[in-house]
Amino acid sequence: MPDIDFWYSIGSTYSFLSIMRLDDWCAENNATVKWRPFNVRAVMSEQRNIPFAGKPVKSSYMWRDIERRAAKYHIHARLPAPYPISDLELANQVALLGMTEGWGKPFTQALYRIWFEDGVEAGSEDAMSEALFRCQLDPLPVLARARSPEAERALSAETEAATALGVFGAPSFVVGNEVFWGDDRLEDALSWAKVGHVV
């Protein structure tokens, strides 16, 4: 079965559902998913794609839809979470650094819990430090490394890779050349990986 790449951005609201349910889902479906943080804000800004700012009705709906679907997946959440987040770039640079060092996934999961359960904005130094603590890491040196030009370049390179694949929003699941946008397309992506079409 081809791999499923999970492109997400800390800062994306719907990514919460995928981040919280993917481990169980992979175990149930005997699937492997590669977690790939990128800078969705840069992509959407470039494409003039502004889904929620200045759109109160659509924004309210988004929170209600996430609330209903979180309940469906038995995921705890206190909504609405603070939105939008401030330092999206740094949060995803930390996550990407963590992916190369083996703690990127638990960091992301801890940070989303802090954001969606405790109500602390995910781009804040408080939230990131707490998430790193929960991964038994010393926040200050990690944040310093995540602010380095190398870490910035690494996130830019991943963001360019996502864009080259046709990814325009988060979360997206990519199987070969096929992009599946949205937590609600996870099953479509699995189906594509298994049989080459959506069932």
Place this chain on the structure above:
Amino acid sequence: MPDIDFWYSIGSTYSFLSIMRLDDWCAENNATVKWRPFNVRAVMSEQRNIPFAGKPVKSSYMWRDIERRAAKYHIHARLPAPYPISDLELANQVALLGMTEGWGKPFTQALYRIWFEDGVEAGSEDAMSEALFRCQLDPLPVLARARSPEAERALSAETEAATALGVFGAPSFVVGNEVFWGDDRLEDALSWAKVGHVV
């Protein structure tokens, strides 16, 4: 079980999937759905919600996603269909007139086939006339009635009713006070109607 209202607009691309699959889906699920055409363009314009214009990557994805999901539902389509359509108001005034006279649903289904299978833009007089012919109606007098101030007012009233419910896009399914946006939320709407939460 509470009713499910199906708010759609001729002119909405994702409404195609619902319009083509709802009859079979209702039979399979022993569900009743009320078809309610409205003017989604007026609502989205008011809310400055412009999902596809000037967004080529997102637009390409939309057609690919519809193509994959149409195949999943065994619905024939020749994509991309001409988009956007010209006279969205008139097409939906015809459909709403038809809802009061018993031919609104077959007219809508015929018009989407003409648009998505034959490639004739659904807001054109050619497409609307052909769809009315297929419903064994004489197009000229129907189109004249659909252009009347009464028909305009009727569509405006339905559009206001949709807005009051929190509908901001098409298709939307509404159960009581709950809005479910997108063809992919039809199962969530049914679940809500049956048990009051999403399963």
